[in-house]
Amino acid sequence: MSELKVYNSFTREKEVFKPITPGHVGMYVCGPTVSGESHLGHARPYITFDVIYRYLMYLGYKVRYVRNITDAGHFEEEGRAAEDKISKKAILEKLEPMELVQKYTNLFHWAMAQFNTLAPSIEPTATGHITEQISMIQKIIAAGYAYEVNGSVYFDVKKYAEKYDYGKLSGRIIDDLLETTRTLDGQEEKRDKADFALWKAAPPEHIMRWPSPWGEGFPGWHIECSAMSGKYLGDQFDIHGGGMDLQFPHHESEIAQSTICNHKNPARYWIHNNMITINGKKMGKSYNNVIKLTELFSGDNPALEKAYHPMVIRFFILQTHYHSTLDFSNEALIAAEKGLRRLWEAYEHLNKMTLENGQPAAASAIDEELDKKVKKLVDEFEEFMNDDFNTAKVLANMFELAPIINSLKDKIIPITALTPGTFNLLQEKFGLYIEKILGLKSITEADNDKLKG
Amino acid sequence: MSELKVYNSFTREKEVFKPITPGHVGMYVCGPTVSGESHLGHARPYITFDVIYRYLMYLGYKVRYVRNITDAGHFEEEGRAAEDKISKKAILEKLEPMELVQKYTNLFHWAMAQFNTLAPSIEPTATGHITEQISMIQKIIAAGYAYEVNGSVYFDVKKYAEKYDYGKLSGRIIDDLLETTRTLDGQEEKRDKADFALWKAAPPEHIMRWPSPWGEGFPGWHIECSAMSGKYLGDQFDIHGGGMDLQFPHHESEIAQSTICNHKNPARYWIHNNMITINGKKMGKSYNNVIKLTELFSGDNPALEKAYHPMVIRFFILQTHYHSTLDFSNEALIAAEKGLRRLWEAYEHLNKMTLENGQPAAASAIDEELDKKVKKLVDEFEEFMNDDFNTAKVLANMFELAPIINSLKDKIIPITALTPGTFNLLQEKFGLYIEKILGLKSITEADNDKLKG
Numbered sequence: 001m002s003e004l005k006v007y008n009s010f011t012r013e014k015e016v017f018k019p020i021t022p023g024h025v026g027m028y029v030c031g032p033t034v035s036g037e038s039h040l041g042h043a044r045p046y047i048t049f050d051v052i053y054r055y056l057m058y059l060g061y062k063v064r065y066v067r068n069i070t071d072a073g074h075f076e077e078e079g080r081a082a083e084d085k086i087s088k089k090a091i092l093e094k095l096e097p098m099e100l101v102q103k104y105t106n107l108f109h110w111a112m113a114q115f116n117t118l119a120p121s122i123e124p125t126a127t128g129h130i131t132e133q134i135s136m137i138q139k140i141i142a143a144g145y146a147y148e149v150n151g152s153v154y155f156d157v158k159k160y161a162e163k164y165d166y167g168k169l170s171g172r173i174i175d176d177l178l179e180t181t182r183t184l185d186g187q188e189e190k191r192d193k194a195d196f197a198l199w200k201a202a203p204p205e206h207i208m209r210w211p212s213p214w215g216e217g218f219p220g221w222h223i224e225c226s227a228m229s230g231k232y233l234g235d236q237f238d239i240h241g242g243g244m245d246l247q248f249p250h251h252e253s254e255i256a257q258s259t260i261c262n263h264k265n266p267a268r269y270w271i272h273n274n275m276i277t278i279n280g281k282k283m284g285k286s287y288n289n290v291i292k293l294t295e296l297f298s299g300d301n302p303a304l305e306k307a308y309h310p311m312v313i314r315f316f317i318l319q320t321h322y323h324s325t326l327d328f329s330n331e332a333l334i335a336a337e338k339g340l341r342r343l344w345e346a347y348e349h350l351n352k353m354t355l356e357n358g359q360p361a362a363a364s365a366i367d368e369e370l371d372k373k374v375k376k377l378v379d380e381f382e383e384f385m386n387d388d389f390n391t392a393k394v395l396a397n398m399f400e401l402a403p404i405i406n407s408l409k410d411k412i413i414p415i416t417a418l419t420p421g422t423f424n425l426l427q428e429k430f431g432l433y434i435e436k437i438l439g440l441k442s443i444t445e446a447d448n449d450k451l452k453g
Numbered sequence: 454m455s456e457l458k459v460y461n462s463f464t465r466e467k468e469v470f471k472p473i474t475p476g477h478v479g480m481y482v483c484g485p486t487v488s489g490e491s492h493l494g495h496a497r498p499y500i501t502f503d504v505i506y507r508y509l510m511y512l513g514y515k516v517r518y519v520r521n522i523t524d525a526g527h528f529e530e531e532g533r534a535a536e537d538k539i540s541k542k543a544i545l546e547k548l549e550p551m552e553l554v555q556k557y558t559n560l561f562h563w564a565m566a567q568f569n570t571l572a573p574s575i576e577p578t579a580t581g582h583i584t585e586q587i588s589m590i591q592k593i594i595a596a597g598y599a600y601e602v603n604g605s606v607y608f609d610v611k612k613y614a615e616k617y618d619y620g621k622l623s624g625r626i627i628d629d630l631l632e633t634t635r636t637l638d639g640q641e642e643k644r645d646k647a648d649f650a651l652w653k654a655a656p657p658e659h660i661m662r663w664p665s666p667w668g669e670g671f672p673g674w675h676i677e678c679s680a681m682s683g684k685y686l687g688d689q690f691d692i693h694g695g696g697m698d699l700q701f702p703h704h705e706s707e708i709a710q711s712t713i714c715n716h717k718n719p720a721r722y723w724i725h726n727n728m729i730t731i732n733g734k735k736m737g738k739s740y741n742n743v744i745k746l747t748e749l750f751s752g753d754n755p756a757l758e759k760a761y762h763p764m765v766i767r768f769f770i771l772q773t774h775y776h777s778t779l780d781f782s783n784e785a786l787i788a789a790e791k792g793l794r795r796l797w798e799a800y801e802h803l804n805k806m807t808l809e810n811g812q813p814a815a816a817s818a819i820d821e822e823l824d825k826k827v828k829k830l831v832d833e834f835e836e837f838m839n840d841d842f843n844t845a846k847v848l849a850n851m852f853e854l855a856p857i858i859n860s861l862k863d864k865i866i867p868i869t870a871l872t873p874g875t876f877n878l879l880q881e882k883f884g885l886y887i888e889k890i891l892g893l894k895s896i897t898e899a900d901n902d903k904l905k906g
Contacts, residue, residue: 091479099574122551122555130583
C-alpha cells in the first residue's frame with residue numbers, strides 16, 4: 001500500500017503525511033462567515049475537506065475535525081443599519097446581529113446536509129471564544145509584538161518580519177505589502193499599513209461589543225482561528241485547511257500569531273483548495289456573478305439554465321482535483337449530472353450482481369487481461385487518494401469501470417470472466433469509494449421536488 | 454375576537470397578555486443540557502413553546518424566541534473520566550468536552566426537526582457568553598448580594614430573602630430551604646446552605662475552565678440564562694418558559710439575579726409546562742425509566758411496544774393542555790397514532806373538496822343547525838388558543854368536525870348543507886390550525902422507515 005502524500009502549501013512540496021500523535025489527526029478548516037448566505041464558492045472547501053475527513057477516517061485515523069463559524073464583526077442587515085442606530089427604539093425593535101447569525105448558520109447547516117457533508121467534530125463560534133482571544137492578544141502584547149492605540153490592538157508586522165518570514169505561506173513580499181495595502185477608514189492609527197487588528201475598539205453605533213482590557217470592542221478576524229484551533233487541537237496540529245484566497249492575509253497572520261504565542265507554525269500541513277470561476281471569470285460581488293447555494297438548488301438565478309441537485313454540485317467539484325481551478329458553467333453542470341447518473345446506474349447494477357452459486361469460475365472462463373485491468377482500476381482508487389486526495393482520478397477510473405459493469409449486467413461479458421477475488425474487490429471498493437469516501441448519493445426527481453418545495 | 458390570556462406561574466393567575474413593546478414579543482425558553490441525549494421529557498417543553506411561538510406569530514407579533522444550549526459544566530463521557538485524567542496524554546487523545554457538546558447538540562437539532570419545531574430566532578450557548586456572565590456576577594458582588602470564597606462566587610440567598618421574596622415563584626419557603634437543601638461536596642464553603650453558585654473555581658482535573666476575576670473556573674447554571682436572556686431580550690421581557698421542574702431552584706434564582714442587577718423580575722409572564730410521567734411514575738434515572746428520543750423513534754427500548762413516529766408524539770403531547778400532567782403509555786401512544794391518522798384523513802378529504810361551480814347553495818338546502826355547529830367548532834379554535842393555548846380543546850373540536858367532513862366527502866351530507874362562508878372558513882382554518890399552528894404533518898410508513906435507516 002502506498003503512503004498518503006499531501007501537498008503542503010507552506011513548503012510547496014508534496015510530503016508524506018505523518019501525524020503528530022500516532023493514530024490521531026487534528027484538522028482545522030476555516031468555516032463560513034454567517035453574515036449572509038453561502039454561495040457556490042463556499043461549496044468547494046467544505047466538500048473538499050469533507051472528503052479528506054472521510055478518507056482519513058477510512059485510513060483508520062481518529063480525526064478531530066474543527067470548523068469554525070465566524071459570527072463576530074460588523075453584522076448588519078441590508079437597509080436596516082440606519083434605522084437601527086436610533087437609540088430610542090426598544091431592544092426588540094432593533095436589529096440583533098445574533099438573529100442574522102442564527103438564520104444564516106441554520107441555512108449553512110441545511111446546505112451542508114444537502115451536500116451530504118459530515119458534521120465536524122467541533123464547530124466553535126468566534127463569539128463563543130472571546131476570553132480565549134483576549135488571552136492570546138495579551139500574550140502577544142507581553143511578547144512585544146502588538147501595541148494598543150485608542151482601545152484597539154494591532155499586530156506589529158514590521159517588527160515580526162525582522163525576525164520571522166511574514167509572507168512565506170502566501171509568497172507575498174513584506175516590502176510590497178507596505179506599498180500595496182489599502183488604507184482603510186480608521187486604520188490611520190496603525191504604526192504600519194501592513195499591521196493587522198487583533199482587537200478593534202467598538203464605535204458607539206457598533207452593536208457587537210465585549211469588555212476587554214482595552215475597553216469595549218470586538219476581536220479581529222485572524223485571532224479568532226488561532227484561539228479556537230489552539231484550544232481544541234493544541235499549539236501545533238496536523239492539518240490547516242481553507243480556500244487559497246485565505247492564504248493572505250488570514251493564514252499568514254495566523255502563523256504570525258502562533259509563532260509569537262507558541263513559537264510554532266500552528267499546522268504541519270497547510271492544505272488549500274483552489275477557486276471556482278464562473279464562465280472563466282472570478283466570482284465576486286464586483287463581478288455581479290455570485291450564485292447562492294439556495295439559487296443553485298432552485299435554479300432561481302439568471303445565470304442558471306436549470307436547478308442543480310446538490311449531489312450534482314458535489315460530483316462536479318470532485319471531478320477536478322481540489323488544487324486546480326474549477327470553472328462553473330451550465331454545460332459543465334449538465335454534463336456532471338449525466339455523469340453522476342451514468343455512474344450511479346452502473347453502481348446499482350453492480351450491487352445487484354452475485355457470483356452464481358457462490359462458486360469460483362472455472363479457470364478456463366477467466367479473461368485474464370480484463371481481470372487484470374479491473375483489478376488495477378480498483379486498486380488505483382487508494383493510490384490516487386493517497387496522491388494528495390485525487391478524487392478526479394478515482395472518478396475517471398470509475399467511468400472506465402462503468403461500461404465493464406454494464407457489460408457484465410447485460411451478460412455481454414460473463415461474470416465468470418473475472419476471478420471471484422476481483423469481482424468481490426470491485427463490488428466492495430466501488431461502493432466504499434462512491435458512497436463512504438466520495439460521499440455521493442443517488443439523485444432522484446423526488447429529491448429535486450423536495451428542494452423546491 | 455377574544456383576547457389572549459396566559460396562566461402566569463408567578464402570579465398564579467390567568468392574565469391578559471400585553472407585550473411590553475407593542476407588536477413585539479420577547480420569549481426565552483430554557484434549552485437542553487447537551488451532556489447527553491434528549492429524552493421524552495424534553496419533547497414536551499420544546500413542542501409546547503413551539504406552538505406558543507407559532508400562535509404568537511399567527512396573532513401578528515414579531516417574536517424574538519431565544520432558547521439556549523447549556524454546554525458548560527462538568528461534561529464527561531461515561532467510562533472515560535479516569536483515563537482522561539492522565540496528564541501525559543496528547544491533546545487529541547484526551548476527551549474534549551466540546552466534541553460531546555457538538556454530538557449531542559446535533560442530535561438535539563435533528564430530533565427537534567423530526568418534531569417539526571421551528572428553529573428559535575437565537576440559540577445562544579453558555580460557553581459563548583462567559584464574559585456576559587462574569588459582568589453580571591461582578592454587578593451582583595458590587596451590589597452586596599454575592600461573596601467570593603476560594604475562587605468561587607455564591608449568591609447570598611439569606612440576605613436577598615431579607616428584602617425580597619425568594620420562593621415566590623416556586624412556592625418554597627426560605628426557612629424550609631435551609632432545612633432541606635442537601636449539602637453537596639465542596640459546598641461547605643457557602644455561608645448558607647440555600648446559597649447558590651454563580652461561579653465555581655475549577656479543580657485541576659476540570660477540563661472546562663475560563664479565566665475570571667476570581668481565578669480559573671466555570672459559571673453556575675442559573676447565571677447563564679440570566680445573562681443570555683438579558684443580552685438578547687432586555688432587562689425585562691415578555692415570556693419566560695420552561696418545564697415546571699425548573700421553577701426551583703433555576704427560575705427562582707434567575708429572578709433573584711435579575712432583581713439585584715436590574716431591579717426587575719426578568720419576565721412579565723412565566724409559563725411552565727407540566728411533566729410527563731411514564732405509566733404513572735415520574736421519569737428519571739433513579740426510576741430507570743428514561744426513554745431517549747432516538748429510542749422512541751426506533752422502538753428500541755424494552756418499555757416500548759413499537760416505534761412511534763415523531764408526529765405521533767407531537768400529537769400526543771398537544772392532546773393534553775400543557776399545564777396538566779401527561780402520562781405516557783404504549784396504549785396512549787397507539788391511540789394517538791390512530792387519532793392523528795383519522796384526523797389527517799379527514800383533513801385530506803377536506804382539502805380536495807370544492808364548492809360546486811363556486812355557486813352559493815340555494816338557501817333551502819342549507820342545514821342551519823349543522824352550519825351553526827360547524828361555524829362554532831371552527832370559531833372556537835382561536836377562542837381555545839386564546840385561553841392559555843389550549844391545544845387539547847382545539848384537537849377535540851377537530852375530532853368533532855372529522856365525521857362531518859367524512860359525511861360531506863361521502864355525500865351523506867351534501868356540501869350545500871353548509872353556507873359557502875362556513876365551508877370556506879372550515880377549509881381555511883382547519884388547515885391553518887392543523888399545519889401552521891399545531892405544526893402537525895401527515896405520517897407515512899416511508900417516514901418511519903427513514904427514521905429507522
